[in-house]
Amino acid sequence: MTRVRLSVAERRGELLRAAVEQIEARGVAAVRIADVASALGVSNALVLYHFSTKEKLVAAAFRHAAEADLAHLRRLLGRRTSALRRLRSAVRWYAPTGQAKGWRLWIEGWAAALREPALREVTQDLDRQWKAALAEVITEGMAAGEFHCPDPHGAALRLTALLDGLAVQLTSYPGAVPRARAQEWAEEALARELGLESAALTRP
Numbered sequence: 001m002t003r004v005r006l007s008v009a010e011r012r013g014e015l016l017r018a019a020v021e022q023i024e025a026r027g028v029a030a031v032r033i034a035d036v037a038s039a040l041g042v043s044n045a046l047v048l049y050h051f052s053t054k055e056k057l058v059a060a061a062f063r064h065a066a067e068a069d070l071a072h073l074r075r076l077l078g079r080r081t082s083a084l085r086r087l088r089s090a091v092r093w094y095a096p097t098g099q100a101k102g103w104r105l106w107i108e109g110w111a112a113a114l115r116e117p118a119l120r121e122v123t124q125d126l127d128r129q130w131k132a133a134l135a136e137v138i139t140e141g142m143a144a145g146e147f148h149c150p151d152p153h154g155a156a157l158r159l160t161a162l163l164d165g166l167a168v169q170l171t172s173y174p175g176a177v178p179r180a181r182a183q184e185w186a187e188e189a190l191a192r193e194l195g196l197e198s199a200a201l202t203r204p
Contacts (some may be wrong), residue, residue, distance in 0.1 A: 012050055012060075019061035024105045028058055028112040028119075036146040059118040063111050065102060067128040069132075076134055086171045087190060088201050090134065091159065095136030095186045096179075131156040138194070147194035155193040162189050165198060 006014065018039045022031045024112035033054055051057035058199035076090045096103055108122075122165045138149050149155050166182045191198045 008050075009198055011046075013055070016061050016064040017046060020065050020102075020105060021059065023061060023108060024102065026131060031058070035059065040089055045124070047171075055118060057115060058112070058118070059122055062105075062122045065105060066122060069102075070126065070129055073130065073133055077137050081135050082124045082146060083144060084146050084194070084196075084200070086137055087141070087194075088187070090137075091163070091186055091190050092183075094130075094160075095163050095183060096170040103171045107168060107171055127160070130160055134159065140193070147196050149194050159189055159193060162186065 015036060018036050019031070022035045022039060026035060031054075033044050033047050036057065037047050047057065051060060072093070073090060076093060079087050079089070109119060109123050131153065135152040136154040138155055141147055142149055142152070155181045163186060166177065166186065169176045169189055170179065170182060187201050188198050191201055
């Protein structure tokens, strides 16, 4: 069967999606250029033509995944509703008990970033943008009188640190924390940071 000829951008996108899948399945250390090529039925040379090294492919794959996650976060936080509802939606999605996918990918990325400067830059940039987006909506909610939070940036850091830690527990140690309990902790933390009772998060 003749393969459809893709544009450069389409081919790169296809390779990046395949790389993300292979990293999730095999881990950063074990994944090879050949694994990505084999998954798509293309040659190693084609993958190397677009990315030249495994390290560049891995960093680009993580950036591709990060941009997709950030785009979804911005959609949640950009809805035309209260800041509290937007924050609740974002935390519920981001939490390892929610619909966000790829926690295994990000745990792999954090570990590999200790040794790979290019990957560290990607993960740090994602982390900064997540915190900034949450802090911005917290500030909006304060200005609107929805809640009180004296330190929006600190609140964003504490929330993401808790959610990241829960993700490690639930992903690496299945059963260590019941999923329902982890969700309760995430929502309690959000309410606490906003100076609210937990019931305020579920109030119509």
